[in-house]
Every structure is written in structure tokens, then in C-alpha cells.
Amino acid sequence: DWVKQKQRFPQFSSPEPAYHGVVYTDAFGPAAFIARVRTVALRNTGACLSPFNAFLLLQGLExxxxxxxxxxxxxxxxxxxxxxxxxxxxxxxxxxxxxxxxxxxxxxxxxxxxxxxxxxxxxxxxxxxxxxxxxxxxxxxxxxxxxxxxxxxxxxxxxxxxxxxxxxxxxxxxxxxxxxxxxxxxxxxxxxxxxxxxx
Structure with a gap:
């Protein structure tokens, strides 16, 4: 419960400046964690590659x-x-x-x-x-x-x-x-x- 644990997980219950102040617990409720992962972590790290994208990256490295x-x-x-x-x-x-x-x-x-x-x-x-x-x-x-x-x-x-x-x-x-x-x-x-x- 991200709402009850605000002190422990402020990234879900505090405004996110990179997304116009959205508060994930308010906007997504129980899905706050996955919403933040999709909007912040995947955007910042690009960690969700398809196999074809991985192939293109390897080709480009050559x-x-x-x-x-x-x-x-x-x-x-x-x-x-x-x-x-x-x-x-x-x-x-x-x-x-x-x-x-x-x-x-x-x-x-x-x-x-x-x-x-x-x-x-x-x-x-x-x-x-x-x-x-x-x-x-x-x-x-x-x-x-x-x-x-x-x-x-x-x-x-x-x-x-x-x-x-x-x-x-x-x-x-x-x-x-x-x-x-x-x-x-x-x-x-x-x-x-x-x-x-x-x-």
C-alpha cells in the first residue's frame, strides 16, 4: 500500500516534477508502482528492448x-x-x-x-x-x-x-x-x- 507507506516510498506519493507534478498513488492507485516504472525507469534506461531493436544496436556498433x-x-x-x-x-x-x-x-x-x-x-x-x-x-x-x-x-x-x-x-x-x-x-x-x- 504505497499510500500508507508515504515516508518509505515518497517517489509514489510525492509530486513527480518530470511529469507535471503527477502523484502516482493519486493518479494510478494500486498501479502506482508500474506506472512509475513505465514513465520514469524505462524512459531513463531504455531497458525494454525488442529483439529486433537489439539486433539493430549490434549492427550499428560494428x-x-x-x-x-x-x-x-x-x-x-x-x-x-x-x-x-x-x-x-x-x-x-x-x-x-x-x-x-x-x-x-x-x-x-x-x-x-x-x-x-x-x-x-x-x-x-x-x-x-x-x-x-x-x-x-x-x-x-x-x-x-x-x-x-x-x-x-x-x-x-x-x-x-x-x-x-x-x-x-x-x-x-x-x-x-x-x-x-x-x-x-x-x-x-x-x-x-x-x-x-x-x-
Whole structure:
């Protein structure tokens, strides 16, 4: 009885912030446990794979090293391009010499490029970030990372839009910030898409 044991199992009887404050015992009664497992644990761990999905993951692992090399090469080119663009306020990528973790990246990561994930700020704040995001053509507007294709996210208007401006600032979400997960497409095509969206 999750309700009677509130002190012992607060995750079922307290509001869940990740799901708009739902209280599992109120919403699902005796099924509170399984509802939380399905909404939180499976979402966070991806632990419920079908056999075909497992097969696809194994297939993808065979070419992972080659894809990661291309991801990282492309991400560095994109970061360097963004750094020199007049419409970009800042770029956060550890493979750039100005980054606080640049020396660590050089020391611990092959070729000094730690990943294909980077963030940058569009001059003009929130509206400029939304405008850039809406103009993308090659980039897919998705919040996941690690795909073969290039992905983009404007957190202030998507993943964190339910938070107030103060709450966004408290968790490090800047109104102008764009998150890119650079894919394995041709680097010139990726940069051309960014270029047309920054105009």
C-alpha cells in the first residue's frame, strides 16, 4: 500500500516534477508502482528492448568507430565556422583553444575532439534562437543525441519551455542557446544549412 507507506516510498506519493507534478498513488492507485516504472525507469534506461531493436544496436556498433571519427571531424569544422560568424555570440566546445577543458581534451581524447555535441549562442537572444531553429533544413529538430544525422535543439523554446526565465537561468539554459549534435553528412552541407539559418 504505497499510500500508507508515504515516508518509505515518497517517489509514489510525492509530486513527480518530470511529469507535471503527477502523484502516482493519486493518479494510478494500486498501479502506482508500474506506472512509475513505465514513465520514469524505462524512459531513463531504455531497458525494454525488442529483439529486433537489439539486433539493430549490434549492427550499428560494428561501424561506430568510423562514425564517431566523422562526427568529431564535422563538429570541429562547425565549431570553427560558428566561432568566426558575426551572428554568433559564443561557442561552447572543448576542442576549441578558448574552452576551459581544451587541455584536458587534448590530453585524454584522440585528436583532442571530445564529441560531436556543442552549443552556441545566436546574437539577439530568445527570438533569434527561435528564428535560427525554425530555418534549419538539413538539421533535424530533435532533442536526442548520437544519431548519424545532424540534430538541433533550442532548449529555451522546447525541452525547457515549461520553466520560467529564472528557472531556465538557474539550470544553465540561456535564451539564445542552440544545441547541435553534428552528424556524419558532408561538412560543407552541414555548414551551408547553418549559414542560411543564421541570415
Amino acid at each position: 561501424t561506430l568507430p568510423l562514425r564517431i571519427e566523422r562526427h568529431c571531424e564535422n563538429a570541429l569544422k562547425v565549431a570553427e565556422y560558428l566561432q568566426s560568424h558575426p551572428s554568433v555570440d559564443w561557442v561552447n566546445f572543448a576542442a576549441l583553444p578558448e574552452h576551459t577543458n581544451y587541455e584536458r581534451a587534448k590530453k585524454y581524447i584522440k585528436n583532442g575532439v571530445p564529441a560531436s555535441l556543442l552549443t552556441f549562442g545566436v546574437k539577439g537572444g530568445y527570438d533569434a534562437g527561435v528564428a535560427f531553429y525554425d530555418k534549419l533544413k538539413l538539421f533535424k529538430r530533435l532533442v536526442n543525441i548520437g544519431d548519424a544525422k545532424s540534430l538541433a535543439c533550442h532548449p529555451a523554446s522546447t525541452t525547457h519551455r515549461q520553466l520560467s526565465a529564472e528557472e531556465q537561468a538557474a539550470v544553465g539554459v540561456k535564451p539564445e542557446a542552440i544545441r547541435l549534435c553534428v552528424g556524419i553528412e558532408n561538412a560543407e552541407d552541414i555548414i551551408a544549412d547553418i549559414s542560411q539559418a543564421l541570415v
